[in-house]
Amino acid sequence: MKVAVLPGDGIGPEIVAEALKVLSVLDLKLELEQADVGGSAYESSGHPLPEATARLAQQADAVLFGAVGDWKYDNLERSLRPEQAILGLRKTLGLYANFRPAICYPELTHASSLKPELIGGLDILIIRELTGDIYFGQPKGRRTAVDGPFIGAEEGFDTMRYTRPEIERIMHTAFKAAEKRSQRVTSVDKSNVLETSQLWRDVATEIGKAYPHVALDHMYVDNAAMQLVKEPKKFDVLVTGNMFGDILSDEAAMLTGSIGMLPSASLNAKNQGLYEPSHGSAPDIAGKGLANPLATILSAAMMLRFSLNMPAQADRIERAVQKVLASGLRTPDIYSEGTQRVGTVQMGDAVVAALK
Numbered sequence: 001m002k003v004a005v006l007p008g009d010g011i012g013p014e015i016v017a018e019a020l021k022v023l024s025v026l027d028l029k030l031e032l033e034q035a036d037v038g039g040s041a042y043e044s045s046g047h048p049l050p051e052a053t054a055r056l057a058q059q060a061d062a063v064l065f066g067a068v069g070d071w072k073y074d075n076l077e078r079s080l081r082p083e084q085a086i087l088g089l090r091k092t093l094g095l096y097a098n099f100r101p102a103i104c105y106p107e108l109t110h111a112s113s114l115k116p117e118l119i120g121g122l123d124i125l126i127i128r129e130l131t132g133d134i135y136f137g138q139p140k141g142r143r144t145a146v147d148g149p150f151i152g153a154e155e156g157f158d159t160m161r162y163t164r165p166e167i168e169r170i171m172h173t174a175f176k177a178a179e180k181r182s183q184r185v186t187s188v189d190k191s192n193v194l195e196t197s198q199l200w201r202d203v204a205t206e207i208g209k210a211y212p213h214v215a216l217d218h219m220y221v222d223n224a225a226m227q228l229v230k231e232p233k234k235f236d237v238l239v240t241g242n243m244f245g246d247i248l249s250d251e252a253a254m255l256t257g258s259i260g261m262l263p264s265a266s267l268n269a270k271n272q273g274l275y276e277p278s279h280g281s282a283p284d285i286a287g288k289g290l291a292n293p294l295a296t297i298l299s300a301a302m303m304l305r306f307s308l309n310m311p312a313q314a315d316r317i318e319r320a321v322q323k324v325l326a327s328g329l330r331t332p333d334i335y336s337e338g339t340q341r342v343g344t345v346q347m348g349d350a351v352v353a354a355l356k
């Protein structure tokens, strides 16, 4: 099995180093090959996703990704900004299904801004379609308005669109995931206003018939945003389009209060995947040894489960992380009184020790 390791920028290299340390004690016989991506690739070769990096990702069974981005690149033209590397990898690999678990570990209930009884034990999975929708629909651009109240004014426009096969495949992904959990799927759309969403809802209902043991319900996106705050535990698997998923998955992540704890996976039809923490490159704490490596370590566990077919080893890593949390070790982002504050490397070492 070959893994492309792309640490990226900011805290990326620090947290990926800890994930590699954890993988190395499992003795998995993985072939690991590292390459530049994001701002570091722009510095070394003038592009955030150099051809060699894209090729390596294509040839690998999985990509372990740190994070990209830094404010110093904010004035670069859009196509050269570090974040474009992620879009490029999604496109190159055809990664259409994004898995974002939002889990609130019992030991970290206090980190949430919600009351403990609302959030304790939260374990939901948001599945976001990643390659379609208004982010990629054509035409898009700027032009002069030819109708509406401001004829002649400059306008920006985008196109929301989904084809039936795109909706079908993400629905199969969601129903299959629900079969392994509590047999419930909530499909989120805005079908009271949008034609794209009406198709989404119709296809969800049709595909649902092939999974009679899984209960399907539909929810408008505005209601879903409210319910996530009001009663998040009523969800299990939530499936939605690219833009709604972008927003709801961040909302769900922040509910747990610990962005440094949340892994993610983006998969294609061949189960090739890109695995990365849900957070960004955190330039404010980069190089200080303060970053929480657990989201990246848990992303590596997802990689073992989904792309490398090593579920037992994935379980081992997840259990080790729980053990470390139970022992009271905390990086600054999840620290609370009565626990022991540690840095990035010590946290990685503790997971390694728990595995041994």
Ligand code: NAD
Binding pocket: 011, 015, 066, 067, 068, 069, 070, 071, 083, 086, 259, 260, 276, 278, 279, 280, 281, 282, 283, 284, 285, 290, 291, 292, 293, 295, 333
């Ligand atoms: P961010 O997620 O990097 O940071 C938000 C806050 O969370 C910061 O205070 C940061 O210190 C903290 N934080 C993030 N990860 C942490 C960790 N593992 N441990 C402890 N604290 C952590 O978001 P931002 O500040 O909005 O963006 C910074 C840069 O990251 C930008 O250039 C942005 O474009 C980029 N970004 C990249 C990705 C990605 O690579 N997938 C995702 C989001 C943002």
